[in-house]
Amino acid sequence: MCGIVGFVGDRQAAPILLDGLRRLEYRGYDSSGIAVCGDGALRVKKARGRLQVLSDLTRAGADLPGTLGIGHTRWATHGEPNDINAHPHVSQSGRIAVVHNGIIENYMILKEQLLRKGYTFRSETDTEVVAQLLDYYYDQCNDFFEAVMCTLNAIEGAYALGIVCADYPDRMYAARKDAPLLLGFGEGSNYLASDVTALIRYTRDIVYMDDGELAILSAGGIRIYDRQMRPVEKEHHHIDWEVDAAEKGGYAHFMLKEIMEQPRAIREATAARIQSGRVVLSDLTMTAEEIRSIGKIYIIACGSSYHVGMVGKYNLERMLRRSVEVCLASEFRYSDPIVGEGDLVIVISQSGETLDTMAALREAKKRGARILSIVNVVGSSIARESDDVLYTWAGPEIAVATTKAYSTQMAVLNLLGLYFGDIMGTVDYETYTAMIRGIQNLPTQMEEILLQKDAIHELARECASHEDVFFIGRNLDYALSLEGSLKLKEISYIHSEAYASGELKHGTISLIEDGTLVIALGTYEPLFDKAMSNVVEVQARGAHVLALTTEKHAADMAARVPMVIAIPETEQMLLPQLGVVPLQLLSYYIALERGCDIDKPRNLAKSVTVE
Ligand code: AGP
Secondary structure (H helix, E strand, C coil), X not given: CCEEEEEECCCCHHHHHXXXXXXXXXXXXXXXXXXXXXXXXXXXXXXXXXXXXXXXXXXXXXXXXXXXXXXEEECCCCCCCCCCCCCCEECCCCCEEEEEEEXXXXXXXXXXXXXXXXXXXXXXXXXXXXHHHHHHHHHHHCCHHHHHHHHHHHCCEEEEEEEEECCCCCEEEEEEECCCCEEEECCCCEEEECCHHHCCCCCCXXXXXXXXXXXXXXXXXXXXXXXXXXXXXXXXXXXXXXXXHHCCCCCXXXXXXXXXXHHHHHHHHHHHHEECXXXXXXXXXXXXXXXXXCCCEEEEECHHHHHHHHHHHHHHHHHHCCCEEEEEHHHHCCCCCCCCCCXXXXXXXXXXXXXXXXXXXXXHHHCCCEEEEEECCCCCHHHXXXXXXXXXXXXXXXXXXXXXXXXXXXXXXXXHHHHHHXXXXXXXXXXXXXXXXXXXXXHHHHHHHHCCHHHHHXXXXXXXXXXXXXXXXXXXXXXXXXXXXXXXXXXXXXXXXXEEHXXXXXXXXXXXXXXXXXXXXXXXXXXXXXXXXXXXXXXXXXXXXXXXEEHHHHHHHHHHXXXXXXXXXXXXXXXXXXXXXXXXXXXXXXXXXXXXXXXCCXXXXXXXXXX
């Protein structure tokens, strides 16, 4: 999705803006641009394509003098990706420039009004309306602060805005509604960004803006106002990520680095939450009484986070003996959901900014449900609007395809199940202790699996030329197959589908023909024999099978199947934690063999902040 960076301070702005934008590239974009105020002028450069084009166009920023500026990476929504539609958008008078994330829903009406007043538009975007409206109000009242307020009152929809005006080369304006925006405090310089990764090289002192707030940034400080334009004091957050956490660190891709980081990420997410063999969730405010009286449990999420919810359904139902409904956030929000007081809604999101997930959260909250979120990005919107947050502590995840965030979400959900199950009295002692032992062993077992990466690369070479793949599995293997399939399709562009194996014969098996690649998951011990039957069934129709199973069954599987990956034994409920690692590696190496842009797959964004 789009990214915003802003700088005002004691140095040349353009190189800092370009560097910030480079750190936002991972979010997905198709064009970029910067606007800088200096020497009494507002200079704007924009370019379609990679950021390098913009950097070359400005000689790495050297051509743009000035210590105040805004920058943007655009992910097209209104109008095709080109130089004109790229941000910043400049008003007709050439005085005002705007960068924007989100969608201005009433832009058509505003545009018509401005056209009638003689304004002309260059782009097809909704954002240009903001620049022209600012110009219009500024002309009317001759007070830029008032012009900003009038504009914010007129626009509807979602926005994170960065605004500069050539008449005020010492300050920039920032406003937020339903789109993330944060402020960075430095020494003699201050910053604006839509994502903390753009700023950690410059400052770790961060304030997250809330909906309805307006900020005015100058080199000497930042003033923040609420909806009623009253000054507000905000909590400052210290970001303790290492700068190199957002660098590739010698790996060819962020995705591979993040796959390899999983043992450490799981340790971070779980170690401090297990004390003397018991789960301790000191970050949870729910009382034992509140936990015992939970009615229905919903899990709401999108994409891979939803797939974690699918694993969670099996595991929480087993540990809590309560029914758990897993909902796609985009469906839940419009489904008139039967959710209310006494119900617990578990919201899962890596970014904490996914628009559909946020909207579903608000819907559930409005209806009285309690919200517990599992989130990676500290201080994100979902985290801040939840009654309780369990952070996954995975560190920054840069690759669009999630890996370590998925694993840590699952680990936290399992801990939550144990914690609730203990209080509810629904999880037996043997299962509890086996799970604790299993969770503590996960990092070491993941390291063992990661040692197989060259062998998995070999298998990937054999699979890379297929254009259709079916992932099949039952129970937890089915939940895991959903993630395996998504991982493969998003980065390799191979058509891939996941099916509950039992469903095959209800239609899908008709697609299996000579040479079709089937990735059969057979890690779930209680249903191993059934998994094997399904392998035989698809082989009889000519399928080429790659199987994932546990070490215990590897030999049996290898007797039937040419390609086998084995994972170590663990407690049943933890099998997807291990099983996902080879599936991530397999997708990664298949995409590598096909020459795909692994960290930034086409058409995808890291955090989906539009509907
Ligand atoms: C998975 O690799 C994708 N990046 C995507 O499905 C992602 O999980 C989904 O967009 C949800 O994002 P979130 O966890 O940040 O809410």
